[in-house]
Amino acid sequence: MTWTAERHWPVLAQGLAGRLRRDSAGDWDRFIHHPFVRSLADGTLPEEEFRRFLVQDYLYLIQYARAYALAIYKGATLEDMRSASAIVTGLLDTELALHIAYCASWGLTEADMQGQPESLELLAYTRFILDRAQTGDLLDLIVTLAPCLIGYGEIGARLHADPATRREGNPYWPWIALYSGEKFTGFVEAGIRTLDTLGARYGADARYPMLLSEFRTSVRLEAAFWLAGQSGPL
Numbered sequence: 083m084t085w086t087a088e089r090h091w092p093v094l095a096q097g098l099a100g101r102l103r104r105d106s107a108g109d110w111d112r113f114i115h116h117p118f119v120r121s122l123a124d125g126t127l128p129e130e131e132f133r134r135f136l137v138q139d140y141l142y143l144i145q146y147a148r149a150y151a152l153a154i155y156k157g158a159t160l161e162d163m164r165s166a167s168a169i170v171t172g173l174l175d176t177e178l179a180l181h182i183a184y185c186a187s188w189g190l191t192e193a194d195m196q197g198q199p200e201s202l203e204l205l206a207y208t209r210f211i212l213d214r215a216q217t218g219d220l221l222d223l224i225v226t227l228a229p230c231l232i233g234y235g236e237i238g239a240r241l242h243a244d245p246a247t248r249r250e251g252n253p254y255w256p257w258i259a260l261y262s263g264e265k266f267t268g269f270v271e272a273g274i275r276t277l278d279t280l281g282a283r284y285g286a287d288a289r290y291p292m293l294l295s296e297f298r299t300s301v302r303l304e305a306a307f308w309l310a311g312q313s314g315p316l
């Protein structure tokens with residue numbers, strides 16, 4: 083049975099998140115069904131390509147965390163602030179630990195990774211995110227940052243459930259395990275609930291075309307980011 087969000091993880095298809103995801107369907111599919119993702123699932127991605135991607139992703143997450151930190155600042159309630167703060171901590175402590183561990187296994191230190199130049203894909207994506215995070219309100223910010231959270235959650239869940247995914251001896255299984263794990267899944271579901279809460283409070287219906295445009299731009303930048311390491315020097 084093919085994995086579908088509607089059947090296997092219905093919250094993804096519900097509410098404002100579901101609407102944005104459905105309305106950007108073509109771009110969304112190019113993001114989550116990218117050949118890079120398939121090569122992680124069957125373990126055929128050359129290690130060097132993964133290493134370059136992961137270094138760029140490490141640098142990306144630092145900028146993403148800065149953008150998410152603005153959600154704490156923009157929170158109108160203590161609850162908004164706590165939920166954004168939990169995501170920032172999850173990014174800096176849990177998710178980056180995966181990147182640091184992989185890179186350590188290749189003999190790369192955090193200083194080595196921080197010294198790498200940022201790819202054009204990274205620059206385009208993070209500067210777009212930081213612009214929306216700074217100039218938009220809390221809803222613009224959360225919508226722009228949502229594809230990152232929801233997309234990797236969906237990819238993790240799908241690959242984890244897919245019998246074609248190689249587990250034994252797949253060097254990328256720890257990556258799949260992180261994004262399908264309880265902790266990351268919890269962040270995705272919290273993010274989806276936050277979209278509905280803020281959508282109601284900040285009038286999502288009346289400004290939907292702008293929100294969709296922000297969401298879709300991030301989705302297109304996500305799809306492009308799979309190749310962020312290709313031109314890297316490392």
Ligand SMILES: Cc1ncc(CO)c(N)n1
Pocket residue numbers: 139142143177229230231234304307
């Ligand atoms: C580019 C990108 N998008 C989403 C995630 C998931 O947090 C990530 N690590 N990197």
